Amino acid sequence: MSHSVLNADSQGRVINPEALVAQLPALQYVDGALCLEEVDVASLAKTYGTPCYVYSKQAILNVYKAYTDSFAAIDHQICYAVKANSNLAVLGILAQAGAGFDIVSSGELARVLAAGGEASRVVFSGVGKRTDDIRYALEAGIGCFNIESDSELALIQGVAAELGKTAAISLRVNPNVDAKTHPYISTGLKDNKFGISHEKALSVYQQAAAMPNIRIQGIDCHIGSQLTEVAPFIDALDKLIELIDNLRTNGIELEHIDLGGGLGVQYIDETPISIADFAAALLPKLTQLGLKVFFEPGRSIVANAGLLLTRVDVLKPTEHKNFAIVDAAMNDLIRPALYQAEMAIIPSQLATATAGNECTWDIVGAICETGDFLAKDRVLSLAVGDVLAVTGAGAYGFVMSSNYNTRPRSAEVMVSENQHQLVRPREQVAELFATEQLWQA
Known part of the structure; x- marks a missing residue:
C-alpha cells in the first residue's frame, strides 16, 4: 500500500451488527454467520454471485399479517404498493395471502396479473x-x-x-x-x-x-x-x-x-x-x-425482508479517506446517492467484524461518479473478498436499479426457511444491447 490506513475515529459511524440484527426480522447470526431465515447469506453469495438481492418470504408475510390483524376490527383492504418491490415472486406471495395492490403504471398492473393478483383488488394511483x-x-x-x-x-x-x-x-x-x-x-x-x-x-x-x-x-x-x-x-x-x-x-x-x-x-x-x-x-x-x-403500504412490508449482498473488490486507503470498493454500485442501489439515505452495512461473518483492525471506510462502487457510494464513514474491519450485507434493501432497491455504465442488473433470490430459489437471473451484458441496431446510412 502506498498509504497507511486511517484509524477509526469519532467521525466514523459504528454499527453493532449483532444488536442491529436482533431488531430486524428474519435475520440472525448463527455461529458467527449471518443468516436470512435459516440460510447462510455467504452461501447465497457463492451460489448466485454478487451483487445479489435476497428476500425473506416469511418476513414479507409476517408484516402483511400484522396489518391485517391490527385492522381486523374494521372492514379493510391492504393494497401492497408495487413500486416498492415488483418482483413476481414477491407479488405472488402477497396475492396468495389475499393482498390487494396499489399500482402506478399499466406495467405494474401487468405484473400483478401475471403474479396471480386480482384486478378487482387493485387501485391505480x-x-x-x-x-x-x-x-x-x-x-x-x-x-x-x-x-x-x-x-x-x-x-x-x-x-x-x-x-x-x-x-x-x-x-x-x-x-x-x-x-x-x-x-x-x-x-x-x-x-x-x-x-x-x-x-x-x-x-x-x-x-x-x-x-x-x-x-x-x-x-x-x-x-x-x-x-x-x-x-x-x-x-x-x-x-x-x-x-x-x-x-x-x-x-x-x-x-x-x-x-x-x-x-x-x-x-x-x-x-x-x-x-x-x-x-x-x-x-x-x-x-x-x-x-x-x-x-397502501410498500416499504414497511418489504424493506427489512431484503438484503443486498456485495463483495469487497478493492481496499484503497489514501491520506484523507479510506475507500472500500465493492461490486455493488449506485446503479444497483441508488437510495444513498439519491436520498442521502443511510443504510446499515454489516459483515456476513462476525469474525471479520471482530478482527481488531476496524477502520473508517467509505463503501463505494466502481461507477465513474463521485456520487457512487453505498455508505460513508463506516467503522468496519474489512479484507478483500469479504461479503457484506446492506440491510433494509427489500424496498426501492432492485426496482430503482439501472444499467448505467452498461452494468447488468443483479440477481434476485427468495429464501423460505432453509430453501432458496433464484427468482430473477442476473442480466448478461449481451442482453443489454440485444435490441439496439447500428446506424446504416
Whole structure:
C-alpha cells in the first residue's frame, strides 16, 4: 500500500451488527454467520454471485399479517404498493395471502396479473395516467382509480364512455400536511405534484357526480414515505373526515377511505411506530366513520425482508479517506446517492467484524461518479473478498436499479426457511444491447 490506513475515529459511524440484527426480522447470526431465515447469506453469495438481492418470504408475510390483524376490527383492504418491490415472486406471495395492490403504471398492473393478483383488488394511483393505461385497466376490471386532477377525471370519463364501461374512482386529496420526511418522498404538501387540493376537492367530486361513466367510490390521500410517527396520519385523517362530512351534506356518499402508505421502518437507529400502535391510534376515528378502509403500504412490508449482498473488490486507503470498493454500485442501489439515505452495512461473518483492525471506510462502487457510494464513514474491519450485507434493501432497491455504465442488473433470490430459489437471473451484458441496431446510412 502506498498509504497507511486511517484509524477509526469519532467521525466514523459504528454499527453493532449483532444488536442491529436482533431488531430486524428474519435475520440472525448463527455461529458467527449471518443468516436470512435459516440460510447462510455467504452461501447465497457463492451460489448466485454478487451483487445479489435476497428476500425473506416469511418476513414479507409476517408484516402483511400484522396489518391485517391490527385492522381486523374494521372492514379493510391492504393494497401492497408495487413500486416498492415488483418482483413476481414477491407479488405472488402477497396475492396468495389475499393482498390487494396499489399500482402506478399499466406495467405494474401487468405484473400483478401475471403474479396471480386480482384486478378487482387493485387501485391505480399516479399523476400521469395515459389513455392506453386507462383502457388497459378498465378492460382488466381494476377496483378503483385514484384521481389526481380534474383533467385526468375527464380523460377517464372519455375512455370509459368509448368502452361502454363505468370507472370507479376516488379523489386523491392533497391535505397540505407536512410529513417531516425527505423532500423527495414528501407527497402531501401544496408544493408537491400529487393530488387535488383540499379546497378544490368538493368541486371536482361534483364534476365526477355529473359524469355518466364515473362511479364515485372513495377518497384517498398519501402524505409521504418513511413516516415514523402517527401524528401526520391523524392530521391528514382529520382533514379527510371534514371533507367527507362536507360531501355528505352535498349529497355525495362514499364507500371507502384510503389513507395511502408511508409507514416507516428501522434502517439503523430509527424508531418507527409499530403497526399495532399505528392501528390503535387510527381505529377510533375510522370506526366512527363507518367506511371501508384501504391502506397502501410498500416499504414497511418489504424493506427489512431484503438484503443486498456485495463483495469487497478493492481496499484503497489514501491520506484523507479510506475507500472500500465493492461490486455493488449506485446503479444497483441508488437510495444513498439519491436520498442521502443511510443504510446499515454489516459483515456476513462476525469474525471479520471482530478482527481488531476496524477502520473508517467509505463503501463505494466502481461507477465513474463521485456520487457512487453505498455508505460513508463506516467503522468496519474489512479484507478483500469479504461479503457484506446492506440491510433494509427489500424496498426501492432492485426496482430503482439501472444499467448505467452498461452494468447488468443483479440477481434476485427468495429464501423460505432453509430453501432458496433464484427468482430473477442476473442480466448478461449481451442482453443489454440485444435490441439496439447500428446506424446504416
